Amino acid sequence: MLDAGKTDETLLEVNNIEVIYNHVILVLKGVSLSVPKGGITALLGGNGAGKTTTLKAISGLLASERGEVTKGSIKYRGDVIQHTDPAETVKRGVVQVMEGRHCFEHLTIEENLLTGAYTRTDGKGAIAADLEMVYNYFPRLRERRKSQAGYTSGGEQQMCAIGRALMSRPETILLDEPSMGLAPQLVEQIFSIVKSVNENEGVSFLLAEQNTNVALRFAHYGYILESGRVVMDGPAAELRENPDVKEFYLGMSDEGRKSFRDVRSYRRRKRWLS
């Protein structure tokens, strides 16, 4: 596919965007981030922080939810894309894997994977080679290729959703909450495969995750969103060592593990965000 390895070249630039749903609900209040070619960038934050909204703003899927980017800009390879049709964004090489997997339940795993290649014009041979590539990353999908997707497990459906995205030969994958509802061992396995795809195929990832712990172990850089604003960003290794990140997102502090509901943490959290 593409040259592997994180580079200094910026692919995606989100600059101070504001997103409003239904003309009145202000959800993103000036979010900026950038995704380098060949990197895994994590977008972290709790429920309702605005992670999915940010991904949908990039992929052009907000309009179908009555959402709109009302300020700021989104550029891919220097071109403004925030008002671009989602299919056009896919052609540019940016594809989103939606939260909750969204496989076609009545199609087999293999048919699902092939739907990912529908925009391609490079012939059956190239598509067959990429199907083989997907099966090499996800041997489980090869075993289940004739099974109806609706009858496969949550983990297999997540693999299928990522595999389908790979079938479009993307340059960048926007991956929404891959850990959702999966057992820790499976989460670990899926993140390891994401990392291999990143390293071997050069695919860049913007990864929205609530699971800060696992995301910061696999990502190069992270942004933390709270109530529609980026409150902190930095190299993943630095964020993992940051005392506030440890306390609020990794459930650890100098005094031991802490719960989100801890009163003192909650007050400090408020101060930190104000």
Ligand SMILES: Nc1ncnc2c1ncn2[C@@H]1O[C@H](COP(=O)(O)OP(=O)(O)OP(=O)(O)O)[C@@H](O)[C@H]1O
């Ligand atoms: N279609 C919509 N119409 C109105 N409000 C919405 C819509 N979609 C999301 N929101 C609101 O926008 C805010 C951010 O939601 P979003 O889904 O982007 O957060 P998130 O960080 O991805 O959280 P989660 O992990 O729970 O999905 C929430 O308050 C949510 O209720």
